[in-house]
Amino acid sequence: MIRATEVVSGPQQATADDTITLDETARHRRRMAMVSDNGIAFMLDLPEAVLLRQGDRLALEDGRFVEVLAKPEPLLAVAGHDARHLLVLSWHIGNRHLAAEIAADRILIRRDPVIAEMLAGLGASLEEVEAPFHPEGGAYAGSHGGHEAHGSAGHHHGHDDATQSDALVDDHGHSHTHGHGHR
Incomplete structure (x- = not known):
């Protein structure tokens, strides 16, 4: 081939x-x-x-x-009342490690009824759209949002001078290791 x-x-x-x-x-x-x-x-x-x-x-x-x-995909366009509200919404989306395409006035994510309900409860304006999806790359991968790490048991968020770390499981099922710099 x-x-x-x-x-x-x-x-x-x-x-x-x-x-x-x-x-x-x-x-x-x-x-x-x-x-x-x-x-x-x-x-x-x-x-x-x-x-x-x-x-x-x-x-x-x-x-x-x-x-x-x-290829156009079924997406959810998320908008806020103002720039600060959109930042708060983006924090909640990022806290769930969702792939997101970020623009000045909206965030595009894959459609998910649970996430849509959460965002609506936070006062977001939501619109179902069909569009090509170009999510942001992430801090842990050069080309794509760090999805490689999610295939393993967890991923590491290191902090400088960490000598002790605590393993945590967050509210969306991912294991994280956070160094806290205790001396």
Whole structure:
């Protein structure tokens, strides 16, 4: 099977020979068999997992390029009464480790009735939308929100000069280790 071993982005992109339309989850990959929108079968075989962005080109071994298109997904647009309220809402979303696309006037998240109920209870304005999803990258991963850590038993939030740590389980089921710098 032909392989795609490189992602080309930026102004020097080659002309695409085909496209592949993927939702956000399918765009975060390292190695996977794929079929382009017009039937080119290939193996995505990258050195590390990356989040493929709208417009990126996958370079196939035979010299062809497949352009990545972001598939619209069912999302929830979250808005606040003002900037401070939107910050409070974003804190609650982040506290639950949800993937989020952040704009000046709204936050896009995947639809989830439990989260929607929580946000409505906090006074958020909510609108169901269909749109490509481009969540923010995270502090623990170069290209994508730290999802790699969630596949393990937990993740570490280190603090400088920590000599003692306490393991905690938060209200959404993730284990965290927090160093508290006790001496």
